[in-house]
Amino acid sequence: IFSPSLLLTSIFSLTDVVSVQSGCRFFHQKCDLHRLEEGPPLKAELTRDQGLQYYRTMQTVRRMELKADQLYKQKIIRGFCHLYDGQEACAAGIEASINPTDHLITAYRAHGYTYTRGVSIKEILAELTGRKGGVAKGKGGSMHMYAPHFYGGNGIVGAQVPLGAGIALACQYQGNNQLCVTLYGDGAANQGQLFESFNMAALWKLPCIFICENNKYGMGTSVERASASIDYYKRGDFIPGIRVDGMDVLCVREATKFAADHCRSGKGPIVMELQTYRYHGHSMSDPGVSYRTREEIQEVRTKSDPISMLKERMLSNNMASVEEFKEIDVDIRKQVEEAAQFATSDPEPPLEDLCNHIFYNNPPLEVRGTNPWSKLKSVS
Amino acid sequence: IQAQFNVTVRDALNQAMDEELERDERVFLLGEEVAQYDGAYKVSRGLWKKYGDKRIIDTPISEMGFAGIAVGAAMAGLRPICEFMTFNFSMQAIDQVINSAAKTCYMSAGLQAVPIVFRGPNGASAGVAAQHSQCFAAWYAHCPGLKVVSPWNSEDAKGLLKSSIRDDNPVVFLENELLYGVPFEMSEEAQSKDFTIPIGKAKVERAGSHITLVSHSRYVGHCLDAAAVLAKEGIECEVINLRTIRPMDVESIEASVMKTNHLVTVEGGWPQFGVGAEICARIMEGSAFNYLDSPVTRVTGVDIPMPYAKILEDHSLPQIKDIIFSVKKTLNV
Numbered sequence: 001i002f003s004p005s006l007l008l009t010s011i012f013s014l015t016d017v018v019s020v021q022s023g024c025r026f027f028h029q030k031c032d033l034h035r036l037e038e039g040p041p042l043k044a045e046l047t048r049d050q051g052l053q054y055y056r057t058m059q060t061v062r063r064m065e066l067k068a069d070q071l072y073k074q075k076i077i078r079g080f081c082h083l084y085d086g087q088e089a090c091a092a093g094i095e096a097s098i099n100p101t102d103h104l105i106t107a108y109r110a111h112g113y114t115y116t117r118g119v120s121i122k123e124i125l126a127e128l129t130g131r132k133g134g135v136a137k138g139k140g141g142s143m144h145m146y147a148p149h150f151y152g153g154n155g156i157v158g159a160q161v162p163l164g165a166g167i168a169l170a171c172q173y174q175g176n177n178q179l180c181v182t183l184y185g186d187g188a189a190n191q192g193q194l195f196e197s198f199n200m201a202a203l204w205k206l207p208c209i210f211i212c213e214n215n216k217y218g219m220g221t222s223v224e225r226a227s228a229s230i231d232y233y234k235r236g237d238f239i240p241g242i243r244v245d246g247m248d249v250l251c252v253r254e255a256t257k258f259a260a261d262h263c264r265s266g267k268g269p270i271v272m273e274l275q276t277y278r279y280h281g282h283s284m285s286d287p288g289v290s291y292r293t294r295e296e297i298q299e300v301r302t303k304s305d306p307i308s309m310l311k312e313r314m315l316s317n318n319m320a321s322v323e324e325f326k327e328i329d330v331d332i333r334k335q336v337e338e339a340a341q342f343a344t345s346d347p348e349p350p351l352e353d354l355c356n357h358i359f360y361n362n363p364p365l366e367v368r369g370t371n372p373w374s375k376l377k378s379v380s
Numbered sequence: 381i382q383a384q385f386n387v388t389v390r391d392a393l394n395q396a397m398d399e400e401l402e403r404d405e406r407v408f409l410l411g412e413e414v415a416q417y418d419g420a421y422k423v424s425r426g427l428w429k430k431y432g433d434k435r436i437i438d439t440p441i442s443e444m445g446f447a448g449i450a451v452g453a454a455m456a457g458l459r460p461i462c463e464f465m466t467f468n469f470s471m472q473a474i475d476q477v478i479n480s481a482a483k484t485c486y487m488s489a490g491l492q493a494v495p496i497v498f499r500g501p502n503g504a505s506a507g508v509a510a511q512h513s514q515c516f517a518a519w520y521a522h523c524p525g526l527k528v529v530s531p532w533n534s535e536d537a538k539g540l541l542k543s544s545i546r547d548d549n550p551v552v553f554l555e556n557e558l559l560y561g562v563p564f565e566m567s568e569e570a571q572s573k574d575f576t577i578p579i580g581k582a583k584v585e586r587a588g589s590h591i592t593l594v595s596h597s598r599y600v601g602h603c604l605d606a607a608a609v610l611a612k613e614g615i616e617c618e619v620i621n622l623r624t625i626r627p628m629d630v631e632s633i634e635a636s637v638m639k640t641n642h643l644v645t646v647e648g649g650w651p652q653f654g655v656g657a658e659i660c661a662r663i664m665e666g667s668a669f670n671y672l673d674s675p676v677t678r679v680t681g682v683d684i685p686m687p688y689a690k691i692l693e694d695h696s697l698p699q700i701k702d703i704i705f706s707v708k709k710t711l712n713v
Contacts, residue, residue: 103456105452135491136487136488136489136491137489138489139486139487139488139489140487140488140489144487144488146488146491146492147491151452151455151456151492152487152488152492154480155479156475156479156480159448159475159476159479159480161448162444162445162446162447162448162449162451162452162476163448163449163451163452163455163476163480164452165445165448165449165452166448166449166450166451166452166453166454166455166456167452167453167455167456168452169449169452169453169458170452170453170456170457170458171456173408173434173453173458174457174458180452180456192444193444193445193448196440196442196444196445196446197445197448197449199440199442199445200439200440200442200445200446200449203440204437356489356490357485357486357488357489357490358485358486358524358525359485359525359548359549360485360490360493360494360495360548360549361493361548361549362548362549365627367524372665372666380490
């Protein structure tokens with residue numbers, strides 16, 4: 001049972017290892033369940049390769065986000081920039097449990113998912129810096145990055161949830177056994193359109209995993225001040241729900257696997273709540289300390305950091321060495337540095353591109369510029 | 381000699397959807413009462429019986445939710461037709477239409493298409509009062525990334541709806557409830573399953589040399605009626621049916637104005653920031669301005685919420701006599 005307090009306690013204070021079999025380790029986990037007789041298995045298997053892969057993924061996202069922080073402070077990134085550091089286990093755990101052919105949609109704190117869904121660090125950072133080598137050619141920015149089976153990056157709080165249900169409808173319609181992971185935050189959890197989506201998803205048994213990344217604050221408003229019920233995993237009412245430690249990549253993976261099986265077996269949607277935390281403020285304009293204490297942030301960093309937790313677990317079970325992790329860190333640093341180099345040196349999109357891509361698969365059209373003599377061209 | 385058929389706008393829309401549902405299995409229809417009720421205005425009559433639950437989906441009363449679901453489905457490879465029982469209810473969902481549908485192709489630099497049609501009755505009906513009578517042509521036509529279509533007769537309805545469904549982009553298709561039951565002649569060509577009318581091209585419904593009348597939807601009929609009366613007095617009106625609001629076929633209007641030297645726009649919507657206002661601005665900016673012998677005249681709905689009482693409602697919308705009056709004022713006769 002998780003206490004609703006702001007401090008996350010690690011449930012792995014007990015001895016973790018259950019048994020050792022051919023290099024795998026087994027760990028206890030526990031989730032809160034809503035309208036479910038059984039939940040995800042109490043044991044999670046972690047192989048060395050998996051562990052290193054999850055570590056690498058999370059560390060890459062971490063370093064990429066910190067690089068974005070740096071670039072923003074240098075004014076090379078402008079506008080909105082919502083960073084994901086602290087929440088890496090969510091993105092890594094989810095991606096580890098679904099197929100590349102499954103679908104995923106999230107809100108604006110999207111850089112982590114953009115990476116796990118297959119976009120390179122280079123293309124992400126170059127999009128943030130508004131260059132033509134960005135994944136959206138500099139047209140979208142931080143909140144509007146797309147990739148196959150990844151539908152952004154959405155700026156309007158909550159709007160992505162009906163979209164996700166619609167993607168799930170398409171999966172069901174096409175009979176392809178795929179599902180859609182639809183993410184939203186604790187703030188968006190109070191949007192009416194979520195409940196409309198829950199209703200239709202349940203009614204039509206859409207293969208949709210609704211996942212609330214509860215990082216305790218919707219911008220500057222704590223969950224207690226925003227929600228009459230902070231049990232976000234129960235908010236689906238008639239939809240079963242699971243609440244999970246979102247700082248533990250294995251918990252996230254196992255819960256999402258369970259949820260995916262639920263959806264694929266035709267049982268309909270399921271709600272998951274990942275209890276997680278963001279180190280940064282809501283965005284780069286928010287220092288993040290007017291509504292929470294530095295002590296709280298520091299406590300999470302020391303006791304529940306997802307990357308440290310995984311690393312310590314693997315080290316204490318002799319699954320990898322300190323040197324190996326260091327090597328991975330050095331490699332990631334190099335990759336992020338190279339990506340940042342690209343993102344700062346790549347040219348901005350050409351002015352000829354200004355009016356392009358208004359439409360898809362459309363004959364060229366003329367677009368009015370700022371004055372009547374300015375006739376610009378738009379191609380698809 | 382081509383055989384002519386009398387087909388109501390309702391049946392024309394029904395035919396369009398039926399043919400496109402049959403042609404492409406990715407096409408499906410969702411909205412309130414579209415399936416088992418046969419459509420609130422019976423536009424989708426018979427479709428559920430023919431295509432079943434998978435293709436014709438009754439939704440709960442959740443505009444924002446089901447419009448978003450429709451957009452998501454379009455993003456993931458389907459081709460939804462999302463019906464709003466009237467466009468007044470689309471305001472509940474307008475964020476999904478604009479921010480999720482219209483802007484996405486641009487924001488993604490062409491990676492993510494949204495092939496969706498939002499359709500339903502728009503504008504005034506009869507006696508449905510203020511909250512159910514608004515015209516949304518100007519609101520939607522304001523936004524880049526959308527195509528906004530407004531058919532008048534049955535051929536328009538069928539050909540344009542088919543084109544809209546086949547278009548890979550978000551289309552707002554504004555129907556008119558009062559036109560649903562009106563029969564129009566439809567050519568044999570229009571009976572063909574591949575009959576489409578291009579989006580973005582206006583049609584000259586009546587040629588004339590003294591003055592140009594530009595309109596869309598129901599008021600095209602009013603303009604033609606006014607033109608018939610004026611013809612008896614020797615005034616020959618050229619009546620242009622816009623068919624598409626965005627992108628607007630300004631070239632057709634300009635070509636006509638260069639011939640007639642006078643322009644009157646006619647619409648049901650409110651005057652401020654409306655379709656007629658846009659036409660005025662475009663004419664001023666273009667080649668036809670120097671051909672005008674008088675300023676452009678706009679005939680519009682009265683700038684008030686729609687009242688209920690019949691006499692008040694009748695006087696809230698352009699009548700044929702208002703068009704005739706405006707033509708004569710513009711011609712200074």
